[in-house]
Amino acid sequence: MSVVKVLELVGESPESWQAAASSAVAEAARTLDSITGIEVCNWTAAVDAGRIVQYKANVKVAFVVDASRREA
DSSP: OOOEEEEEEEEEESSOHHHHHHHHHHHHHTTOSOEEEEEEEEEEEEEETTEEEEEEEEEEEEEEOOGGGSOO
16 A cells, blocks of 8 residues: 655746746655656746746645555
8 A cells, every 4th residue: 555645845936837846846856756746736926027037836746655664
């Protein structure tokens, strides 16, 4: 039986919301194995002088827990 955990992160990018979501996944992948998917919960942005200067994506990252590391 597998267990899936969900971690909520905020990714940021000066380029786009897609890049912001990708940033969150890339950061999560540095320390998590077995990422199975993400859910984008919210898109936001920082605005300066009438222009978007920072895109932000709130994402939930799902990953499978390594069963061999769990205690019985």
